[in-house]
Amino acid sequence: MSENNDEKNRIEENKKTHRDRIKHNLVHDLFVHTADENYMSFRVCLINGIDNEMSWQAAHSIEKYIKAVLSLNGVSVKDRGISHDICTLYNKLEELAPDLIPDELISGRKKIKTKEFIKHLSLNGDPNNRYGVYGYGFSVDDMLLVDSLVFSVRRLTCDLSRELASEEKTYRQKFLENPEYMPTLESSPLHELINNENYRGIRNFVLDNNNAFAPKDFTHTELRIRKRSAYKTNPFVYYISQLCDAEKSIFLEWIKKNIVLPKGLYQELRDEFVK
Numbered sequence: 477m478s479e480n481n482d483e484k485n486r487i488e489e490n491k492k493t494h495r496d497r498i499k500h501n502l503v504h505d506l507f508v509h510t511a512d513e514n515y516m517s518f519r520v521c522l523i524n525g526i527d528n529e530m531s532w533q534a535a536h537s538i539e540k541y542i543k544a545v546l547s548l549n550g551v552s553v554k555d556r557g558i559s560h561d562i563c564t565l566y567n568k569l570e571e572l573a574p575d576l577i578p579d580e581l582i583s584g585r586k587k588i589k590t591k592e593f594i595k596h597l598s599l600n601g602d603p604n605n606r607y608g609v610y611g612y613g614f615s616v617d618d619m620l621l622v623d624s625l626v627f628s629v630r631r632l633t634c635d636l637s638r639e640l641a642s643e644e645k646t647y648r649q650k651f652l653e654n655p656e657y658m659p660t661l662e663s664s665p666l667h668e669l670i671n672n673e674n675y676r677g678i679r680n681f682v683l684d685n686n687n688a689f690a691p692k693d694f695t696h697t698e699l700r701i702r703k704r705s706a707y708k709t710n711p712f713v714y715y716i717s718q719l720c721d722a723e724k725s726i727f728l729e730w731i732k733k734n735i736v737l738p739k740g741l742y743q744e745l746r747d748e749f750v751k
Contacts, residue, residue, distance in 0.1 A: 496635065503547045504664065508633050511540035512665040515626050520681045522619050531612050534622050535601020538562050538594070541626065542569050544633040549573075560603050566594045569629070573636065576651050578628055583620035590628075593621055604738040611710045620685070627688035630666075631658045712741070716749050724749045 514537035521530035542565040543553045549572055553565070570577060581590050588596075599605075600612045636648040643650065650657055661667050669675050669682060670689060683690040684697055712731065716724055728750065732742050 496638075500548060500635070503544050504633065504661065507540040507544035507547070508630070508661065509664055511537045511544070511630070514540065515622075516666065516669065516678065516682045518622065519619065519686070520678060522614065522616075523681050523684075527612065527614070528606070528608055531597070531600035531614060532603075532606050533601075535560075535562055535597045537626060538597060538622075538629065539565060541629040541633060542566060545569060545629065546572065548633065548635050549637075562598050562601075563594055566591065573632060573648070576628075576632060576636075576648070578624075578655075581621045581624045581628075583617045583624070586615075586617040586621065588621065590625065593625065597622070597625075602738075608711055609738060609741070620687075623686050623688040627658070633661070634659060712745055713748070716745065721751070 514533045518530050518533035518537060521527070521533060539560060539562050542562065546553050546565070546568055551568055551572060578590055581588055581593055596618070599610060600614060602610060604610065605612065632651065634647050636651075637646055639646055640650060645653070647659070666682075666689065669679055670691060673679065680697075683694050690696070716727060719727055725746075728742070728745055731737070731745075
């Protein structure tokens with residue numbers, strides 16, 4: 477009887493292991509692989525001056541990496557209220573792994589609290605900002621901070637309680653022991669790019685001056701970038717400011733009737749321009 481129970485337990489354990497492996501692979505396909513492509517696109521966009529797209533790609537990559545970590549560690553990301561809200565997602569990540577996320581991010585010339593930088597990304601990469609509704613502000617230093625943030629979150633995209641096959645310790649313990657440890661995510665787009673020199677041009681855009689991900693033998697250059705920063709003011713403010721006071725209210729009503737605005741923006745514009 478005992479042997480039968482042992483066999484049943486072994487079978488159930490094997491089934492669970494298989495389910496966990498499938499779950500891990502599904503989450504990586506849905507979130508990590510697509511986040512890698514968003515992150516690589518962000519770097520290509522910023523370096524080549526494709527300004528409006530870069531912020532969306534940066535925020536979208538962080539959103540997906542965080543969702544991968546949460547999903548693999550028993551935290552649901554199904555709530556539509558947090559769909560693209562990386563500030564709320566980051567708060568959930570902090571609750572899950574406060575000891576594994578750096579309190580500050582540092583680039584060569586800039587240091588900022590991680591939570592403050594998440595807010596910066598959230599504003600610049602807000603889904604509404606795909607239309608340039610809020611404007612944006614991004615610098616080369618911000619790009620390097622995104623590199624660090626992506627490294628810090630991406631490495632956690634696993635079941636933190638699971639033991640490493642080669643060591644008698646969990647992934648959480650391994651990450652605490654070695655802040656530079658990044659599990660090998662074979663077949664992921666970023667892994668393929670890092671390890672395949674045939675990617676040529678795009679590989680240089682993604683890895684040049686990227687201390688987080690570039691291999692030790694990668695030859696860095698003086699970062700060739702179209703401009704040191706990208707900035708665009710709120711277009712509604714910019715264009716309404718060009719009208720005389722009598723026309724501003726009329727123009728605001730036209731905007732309200734013809735353009736979908738983020739919640740609260742119309743009232744903010746009225747408060748600012750209609751006296």
